[in-house]
Amino acid sequence: MLVNLDPHDARPLYLQIMDEVRRALVVGTLRPEDPLPSVRELSSELVVNPRTVSQAYRELEREGVVYVRRGQGTFVAPGAHPDDQERRALARGVAKRALLEARRNGVGVEELVTIIREVATEEEGEPSGSASAANQGDTE
Amino acid sequence: MSRLIHSDPEAGACAVATHGLCKRYGGETALEGVDLWVPDGAVYVLIGPNGAGKSTTLKVLMNLERPDAGTAEVFGLDTVRRGPEVRAQVGYVPEHHDHGYRWMTCGRLLRHVAAYYPAWDPAYADHLSRAFDLRLDRRVGALSKGEARRLHLVLALAHRPPLLLLDEPTDGLDPVARNRTLALLAEHLADSPTTVLVSTHQIYEMESLADHIGVLREGRLVAQMPRDELKRTVRRYRIEVPEGWEAPPELRSAGPRRPGAGREFQWTLVGEEREVTDRLTLSGARVREVTTLGLEDAALAFLPEEVSR
């Protein structure tokens, strides 16, 4: 599971980690019953305070996305529906951020929707699209 | 910029707490009325230009320097009256390494220091020595700056102290070693509940590890808050203003205005984004863009222009 943290992202680190887990679920890198990296491993890899990782995992557990197996670590919940719940939550996150950006740049909601379709159509014509689509199958 | 920007001390225990700490060296003021609060289990980064008093703060906590006024406590223990007990809870990496053990080999020094800390874990010390690439048969006097730093890191971590006081822990290390050091530190934190107080110039390194920051300037603590709060409340606004615009007085700035194109300028302001944006809009300005700042930029905003770059 590759996790990238962006220092310029306005969200607290633990939220970024949570979103990355959800993203992995949507994309299919993580499936139900898959183990998550241990708090130790992930905090070492990301050079993040282990308490932040713990917090992310706890919140995910509270939401039912993951569960803890005593002495074995954290695993993706068997009931997690990556395609429905997570995809929706992820898409809502993207939408919220887009709307915030739009507001800052003086772009109205309807204008935004129209232009998104415009840009998407343009990019389909290009050989290697930019990573602006929410549904990128490539994880590298 | 002398107004103090503090968040309230978090309810619950503070691993480190100083009250009105003052320290002067001759005519120079190293610390002036410093109220530092490091919550239990936090990774607190102390930032500031050279001579701001960062090293002095750590030395006062270790009772290597006695404060001229004010008190300091570590886990509730007064640092002056119960110095040895405080130091038994601390792993300290000093800024400068100079001691009279030049003829000792690293291995011998490790065994020497181990005798002073009943909580020392020899197996962990071995693991750390290997992880840090420490050659145990080298004499301490023959170590390079980076190797000496790594040696001190092993000495500090091996007894799993509840508090780590790190003064420039990655100074002198090459980029690979720096990364490895921080990753090892994260692992260490995962294994043992530890409070960390780091003083460093390499602010960007602590970007993801830090969860609290404090900014020292000329001996005063000008800002102290959790990392998330800093991220949320210190942002850079790109503002477009009409002729003769005057900034509303309630705005708390964290740095000077930076001129941009035409009537636009950039300004780092403190406060919840919604409030700040409202105030600006009410005063007649237009907020074009709001950027979240990385740790370094946010912290540097509290420091004057001349020393921030």
Added chain:
Amino acid sequence: MIETALHPTPRPRDVLREQLRAVGLALRVPAAATVALVGLVTLLLTAELLREGGRVDFHPEHQMLPSVVGLLLPIAVWRGEARFGAGFLWTLPVERRRHALARVFAGWAWLMAAIALFVLWLLAFTLLSGGSLLAEETLRLLPSYSVRAPGPIDPAAVRSVPWTPQPLLWLVPFTAATGTYLLASALALGSRYPLRWIIGTVLGVFLVGAIGDAADVKWLAFGPSNPLESLLNGPYGLDTLFTARTESLKIDVTLSTGESVVVWRGLPDLGQWAAATLLWIGAGVLALLAAASRHREGRPA
């Protein structure tokens, strides 16, 4: 952490043991140099004895070396350690004053071991050369000796007296070294720049003496009435500590017959030695404790 127990501080005996080891390691190089030197002296002395067929009597109290070693040892013991400020020693979880005293004690222990070896070395020479340990000696006494009349001495003025060696005086090297070590350690611990104090004192003494000479003030000028003289060579002076006064009492003179002999201005007094030793060691201990108090924690600046 509030939930977990606080980490304990180390036991005093562990601290002492570690300081003994650390100081021992620190003294390896000076010790090696000394051994080399002693080896050289052994060779030279042996050669001379074989050539001239002389013998060495056992008089450890005549040696100035132990005092000198005690005086210089703190330099090696405290080498490289920042005694004031943020020295590595002070970052360890031991009370600063006690830690300093532990190190001083460790140095003293090694000093005594070295002195013991030195005395054994002297003993070896004595036994191998057929010298005497406790046999009665004959000393030439010349109480009327004066520095101002250095001309050849009339043999008739020299009396021969019998003298039994006092085994108690064999302790002199140990007590002498202890005394100088304590005083030097006090200086090392008590002042940031001991060298300045030493140079300053020496210069000051010379300056005062020169002024006294120039102004012809008897008690300031160099000479027997100078208080410095009694401090160094008086009955309870430093020389009594160093060598039970044998150093200042014993002189090489030339008789009018041309013979060069060793005469004594007076005989070593055991009572004086014991008193002087107690005095100087007592002063050393007090000075050391005062100096160590400068490092005491738990007291606001």
